[in-house]
Amino acid sequence: MESSSSSSSSSLLLRVMIFWMTISGQMQYIFAVSFGINYGQIANDLPSPARVARLLQSLNVNRVKLYDADPNVLSAFTNSNVEFIIGIGNENVQNMMDSSKAVAWLQQNVQPYISQTKIICITVGNEVLSGNDTVLMSNLLPAMQSVYEALQSLGLDKQVTVSTAHSFFILGNSFPPSAGSFQQDLIPYIQPILNFHSQTNSPFLINAYPFFAYKADPGSISLAYVLFQPNAGSTDPNTNLTYDNMLYAQIDSVYAAIKAVGFTDIDVRISETGWPSQGDSDEPGATLENAEVYNGNLLRRIAMNQGTPMKPSVPINVYVFALFNENMKPGPTSERNYGLFYPNGTPVYNVGLQEGYLSIYSSSPKSMVMSEVNFIVLIVIATLLQALSMLI
Structure with missing residues (x-):
């Protein structure tokens, strides 16, 4: 004693x-929440993958989504227990229709790492159906099927699923949520993809940004509603379900759209959502304060294991966009300012994440x-x- x-x-x-x-x-203050994050690398000033691995582990991030299959990143996360979604770019979708090329891609990008780095999903293409390339759109499902069959041939289909990330704009209607529906001209592409998801038990991934809705019509959309702040909410007249934020309404509108074409057994996950901390003069709402409120409140909802009004027992599955500000992304200023962190590892704003280890990533010797x-x-x-x- x-x-x-x-x-x-x-x-x-x-x-x-x-x-x-x-x-x-x-x-x-340590925010005890487990969440996913998008690790984009369209920048020339990012820290090494090894430093990123230590940063994410210090933040309790256990799910990472890549837009490629960067071997340096996958190697840096060896034995980290972080689950990875890796990506096959749009430029490589056609190649994946060839079974031998799909097998070769897996042998190069998955097999060498999967025993020590948890690769759980492969996305084939990104937002293909919201583009104008009808050949690419037609190639998408055959490429997904080919990659899945290649996984089966290598004995990896029980560990790794196959999906593709869609823009929220594939919906033709999203309000009220119960009346959610896909664009009619996209249904011939989407329905077979949904059948693939149903057969392979793989998730339907959607990139949903309430910021875009607010940016398009700030005069009619409540900022509090899109930022998860206290507000009067919106009631779906068909279900009498009340929504206190737009993201949950968007998720349920996707579930409704999927049900409308005949499927009820598919899991919807948010592969991207976020809010920019800076924007151009024609991007209302793109401020540091709003980004802090949106992502901070989102992480609190994730920590509560909340489900949506339509799926209350299914906790939302979200990948925040993005880890870093990416200085080489094209487009408006907002595109380069979605990061939770600056490239030197310091937070852009405080959303309650643990920051005790961040000084070792700082470029300042004084901090170290x-x-x-x-x-x-x-x-x-x-x-x-x-x-x-x-x-x-």
Whole structure:
């Protein structure tokens, strides 16, 4: 049994450590939430994958979505228990229709890593059906089927699913949610894809951005409604279900659209959602404050294991966009400012995530020195108190 003097010393040690961490700025609020994040790399100033791996583990991020199958990233996350979605780009969809090329792609990009890095899903193409390339649209399902058959031939189909990420704009109607429907001209493409998902038990991935809806019509759409803030909400007249935020309404409109074409056994997941911290003059709502509120409130909803009004027992499955600001992305200013973090590892804003390890990613030597000094001081204090307890 521990002596009272030893207990007193231990208690004193704990108080001193807490005091030192507090005054040195190292005591951070840890947001206990497990969520997914998109790791885009259209930038020339990003940290190495090894540093990103340490950053994400310190933030308790256990799901990552890539837009390719970067071997440096997959190697950096060896034995990390992080689950990966990896991607086959639109430019490679046609090649994947060839079974031998699909097998070769898996042998190069999946087999060498899957024993130590958890690859759980492969996306074939990105937002293909919202584009204008009808050849690519026609090739999408055959390519998905070919990749799945290649997984089967390699004995990997029980570990890895096959999907594709869609833009929310494939919906022709999304309000009220119960009346959600796909664009009529896309149904010949979507219905067979949904049949594939049903047969292979793979998720339907959708990129949903309430920001785009607000940007298009800020005069009619409540900012509080899109930011998960207190508001009057919106009631679906067909179901009497009340929605207090747009993202949940969008998710349920996708479920309704899927049901309208004959499927009720497909899981809808949000492969992208986020809010830009900066935008052009014609991008209302693209502010740092709104980005902080949107993503912070979203993470709180995820932590609560909430489901949508239509699927209350199914917690939302979300991949936040994005990990870093990406300075080489084309398009409006907002496209380069969706990141939760700057490339040097410092947060763009505070959404309650653990930040205790971020200083080691900073480009500032001073930050690293201070972190080391804090650690050394704690060791000295602990050693002195241990010696003191032995003398008492």
